[in-house]
Amino acid sequence: MLTDRQRMILNAIVDDYIRSAEPVGSRSISKRSDVGFSPATIRNEMSDLEELGFLEQPHTSAGRVPSIKGYRYYVDHLVHFGGESPDDVLKFRSYFAERMTEREQILQQAANILANMTSYTSIALGPESVNHSLKHFQLVPLNAETAVAIVVTSTGHVENRMIPLPPGVSVTDLEKTVNILNAKLTGIPMMRVTSKLYSEIGDELSRYVDHYEQVMSMLEHSLPAGDEHEHRVFLGGATNMLTQPEFKDVDKVKTILDLLDETPTLSKILSPTQSGIQVRIGTENEHAAINDCSVITATYAVNGQSLGTIGILGPTRMDYAKVIGLLDVVSRDMAALLSRWY
Amino acid sequence: MLTDRQRMILNAIVDDYIRSAEPVGSRSISKRSDVGFSPATIRNEMSDLEELGFLEQPHTSAGRVPSIKGYRYYVDHLVHFGGESPDDVLKFRSYFAERMTEREQILQQAANILANMTSYTSIALGPESVNHSLKHFQLVPLNAETAVAIVVTSTGHVENRMIPLPPGVSVTDLEKTVNILNAKLTGIPMMRVTSKLYSEIGDELSRYVDHYEQVMSMLEHSLPAGDEHEHRVFLGGATNMLTQPEFKDVDKVKTILDLLDETPTLSKILSPTQSGIQVRIGTENEHAAINDCSVITATYAVNGQSLGTIGILGPTRMDYAKVIGLLDVVSRDMAALLSRWY
DNA sequence: GTTAGCACTCAATGTCGTCGAGTGCTAATC
DNA sequence: GATTAGCACTCGACGACATTGAGTGCTAAC
Numbered sequence: 001m002l003t004d005r006q007r008m009i010l011n012a013i014v015d016d017y018i019r020s021a022e023p024v025g026s027r028s029i030s031k032r033s034d035v036g037f038s039p040a041t042i043r044n045e046m047s048d049l050e051e052l053g054f055l056e057q058p059h060t061s062a063g064r065v066p067s068i069k070g071y072r073y074y075v076d077h078l079v080h081f082g083g084e085s086p087d088d089v090l091k092f093r094s095y096f097a098e099r100m101t102e103r104e105q106i107l108q109q110a111a112n113i114l115a116n117m118t119s120y121t122s123i124a125l126g127p128e129s130v131n132h133s134l135k136h137f138q139l140v141p142l143n144a145e146t147a148v149a150i151v152v153t154s155t156g157h158v159e160n161r162m163i164p165l166p167p168g169v170s171v172t173d174l175e176k177t178v179n180i181l182n183a184k185l186t187g188i189p190m191m192r193v194t195s196k197l198y199s200e201i202g203d204e205l206s207r208y209v210d211h212y213e214q215v216m217s218m219l220e221h222s223l224p225a226g227d228e229h230e231h232r233v234f235l236g237g238a239t240n241m242l243t244q245p246e247f248k249d250v251d252k253v254k255t256i257l258d259l260l261d262e263t264p265t266l267s268k269i270l271s272p273t274q275s276g277i278q279v280r281i282g283t284e285n286e287h288a289a290i291n292d293c294s295v296i297t298a299t300y301a302v303n304g305q306s307l308g309t310i311g312i313l314g315p316t317r318m319d320y321a322k323v324i325g326l327l328d329v330v331s332r333d334m335a336a337l338l339s340r341w342y
Numbered sequence: 343m344l345t346d347r348q349r350m351i352l353n354a355i356v357d358d359y360i361r362s363a364e365p366v367g368s369r370s371i372s373k374r375s376d377v378g379f380s381p382a383t384i385r386n387e388m389s390d391l392e393e394l395g396f397l398e399q400p401h402t403s404a405g406r407v408p409s410i411k412g413y414r415y416y417v418d419h420l421v422h423f424g425g426e427s428p429d430d431v432l433k434f435r436s437y438f439a440e441r442m443t444e445r446e447q448i449l450q451q452a453a454n455i456l457a458n459m460t461s462y463t464s465i466a467l468g469p470e471s472v473n474h475s476l477k478h479f480q481l482v483p484l485n486a487e488t489a490v491a492i493v494v495t496s497t498g499h500v501e502n503r504m505i506p507l508p509p510g511v512s513v514t515d516l517e518k519t520v521n522i523l524n525a526k527l528t529g530i531p532m533m534r535v536t537s538k539l540y541s542e543i544g545d546e547l548s549r550y551v552d553h554y555e556q557v558m559s560m561l562e563h564s565l566p567a568g569d570e571h572e573h574r575v576f577l578g579g580a581t582n583m584l585t586q587p588e589f590k591d592v593d594k595v596k597t598i599l600d601l602l603d604e605t606p607t608l609s610k611i612l613s614p615t616q617s618g619i620q621v622r623i624g625t626e627n628e629h630a631a632i633n634d635c636s637v638i639t640a641t642y643a644v645n646g647q648s649l650g651t652i653g654i655l656g657p658t659r660m661d662y663a664k665v666i667g668l669l670d671v672v673s674r675d676m677a678a679l680l681s682r683w684y
Numbered sequence: 685g686t687t688a689g690c691a692c693t694c695a696a697t698g699t700c701g702t703c704g705a706g707t708g709c710t711a712a713t714c
Numbered sequence: 715g716a717t718t719a720g721c722a723c724t725c726g727a728c729g730a731c732a733t734t735g736a737g738t739g740c741t742a743a744c
Contacts, residue, residue: 025736025737026737026738027736028355029739037686037687038686038688040686040687040688040689040739041685043737044739047738047739057738058695058739059694060692060693060737061692061693061694061695061736061737061738062694062695062737062738063736063738110644122372135482135484136480136482138478140494141475141499142477142496142498145682146498146682148494148498148500150480150494152490152492152502155484156484156490156501158490158492160494160500184713211640217510224723238599238603239596239599239600239603242596243596250584250589250590252594253584253592254581254585257581258581261580261581287735288701340487340488367706368707369705369706379715379718380717380718381718382718382719382720383717383718385706385707385708386708387710388707400726401725402707402722402723402724403704403705403706403724403725403726404705404707405705405707437699573724615710
């Protein structure tokens with residue numbers, strides 16, 4: 001479809017634009033050491049590339065800027081990532097190792113480090129708890145009226161909530177209840193815990209425990225509801241958006257930052273449609289507010305089972321090579337770390 | 343110090359400026375229904391007020407703007423808050439009641455609602471856990487190498503962390519350990535738990551449990567370290583900063599938003615030097631980055647014991663009356679809600 | 685096929701004059 | 715003596731305009 005020279009020029013233009021954020025002209029391309037043509041020749045090629053839809057001109061007497069299609073071609077055919085940034089990889093690994101204290105924070109840390117290293121915004125989706133199973137259930141009474149219900153899943157995830165204690169239920173009844181639950185529900189997938197509670201625990205409870213109905217209602221409130229099995233979302237470097245010249249307009253940036261505050265929207269933006277690395281450029285993103293942003297996502301998986309996604313949000317003029325290379329490493333490293341618990 | 347008329351005029355100027363964000367001139371003050379003087383008279387008074395340091399002039403032919411001293415006088419002597427905004431109070435209470443599901447989220451919700459209602463940024467400092475005592479300790483083994491350690495405090499706060507299990511320690515030993523800890527440490531203030539662990543639990547453990555040293559080391563990692571008893575910080579409406587005309591400069595706003603990402607700094611900014619409501623205007627704030635912001639804080643207390651702080655960060659040109667009134671109500675309501683657990 | 689040369693375009697930048705909101709002073713008025 | 719009308723003055727905001735220069739497209743020469 002494109003001649004070798006066109007590809008080379010397109011590549012040079014995208015590279016230049018990514019660095020400078022300014023429309024690139026024929027002269028500056030011609031001056032590059034890897035290009036041996038005069039500005040006039042470059043101009044002719046640029047004109048062709050524009051006609052083909054790979055480049056755009058902000059106005060008549062300005063240089064060219066890559067179009068969405070141009071970026072797409074660049075990402076699909078021109079950029080070569082991988083072994084070329086061992087520095088970044090080392091840097092990431094040393095940061096990451098240093099901060100890896102708490103497991104719950106792996107994702108938060110990864111997002112922060114990525115944001116730092118790229119100067120873009122980073123988003124991480126945690127593993128869905130849908131696939132976890134119940135490991136342990138506990139009720140800790142705080143006083144006569146309130147208790148804390150704690151649920152531990154097979155992956156070490158801990159959820160807790162405050163619940164009112166039904167009046168008249170004795171401490172021994174509570175203990176019996178907890179024992180029955182642990183005996184019967186341990187190992188059951190979280191998704192099916194609530195239904196199992198009714199189908200199998202109900203009878204058992206009614207036999208051994210007084211105030212059966214109140215206890216059941218209490219238990220129902222103690223367990224995570226269905227809609228809480230969602231991805232957990234971690235955000236890093238949200239304010240990096242402000243450093244990008246394309247977002248110097250306060251209103252535009254406000255729209256995006258507000259978006260970043262909405263967990264469900266974030267989750268939607270990031271959700272991959274395929275495993276591995278995925279690049280969505282500009283209007284390829286469904287959400288209109290980020291139509292001049294690009295999103296690069298990488299899924300991480302253990303034993304072939306996809307656990308979550310980590311991604312970078314930046315301007316369409318993004319350093320694709322660097323980000324893709326980094327995300328590749330990060331997703332693998334995270335999978336390796338998480339494999340301990342899955 | 344100031345004549346009645348000067349006070350009235352200063353009040354009018356601050357009011358106007360808070361609403362318009364633009365230097366206010368003598369004419370616009372003269373036109374207000376509650377002021378019966380000609381622009382010339384106002385001008386003379388304004389000139390005096392400027393000489394006294396309550397007003398400033400951006401440039402010769404512009405109107406006047408309140409100085410820090412002017413705001414200070416306004417807050418101390420002119421603004422009357424309290425009964426005058428029952429609408430806001432009702433609005434807040436209805437929002438708050440609606441969202442009050444999870445206790446851990448009280449502060450987050452309060453911060454969000456406040457930010458929403460004021461269009462400023464809201465920060466809430468949670469109760470320090472220093473004063474809590476241990477309620478329950480639990481170890482949940484996930485597999486042969488890892489376990490989850492869970493600590494519940496007397497206030498229902500749950501902390502959990504992933505720890506490696508020392509090799510060779512049996513499940514029964516773990517159970518014994520947990521039982522001893524719960525028997526000996528329940529009711530002990532969190533601050534003294536670690537020292538108590540060595541002074542009293544050590545001997546006991548060595549008598550009943552194998553691999554005593556490893557278990558002790560494991561327990562040490564299981565308990566929250568001293569530096570984790572800090573305030574927890576919740577932030578609401580950080581992006582509201584972007585809507586204020588004084589922060590239309592991207593760089594300035596970036597400095598502030600970056601600040602808001604640093605929990606310790608936030609905590610320092612908000613920490614009150616006295617109980618009740620406190621207003622810090624502009625350079626009265628120690629942190630240079632917010633020298634043209636004002637911070638209004640309210641402490642909330644149960645039984646005379648201060649638990650935490652909730653505050654608002656906005657431009658010096660802030661609606662002090664509204665914010666102070668709201669914070670007063672919010673801090674009381676929060677105290678009432680939290681009193682259930684303290 | 686490539687490139688030098690040249691006319692052309694157009695945003696960015698700078699200069700200048702106008703406008704108007706606002707001040708400060710003085711003299712008239714209450 | 716306090717207040718106010720009147721007026722000259724200041725200075726940023728804004729629009730009109732000319733200038734500049736980076737960049738293009740086209741044509742003709744290489």
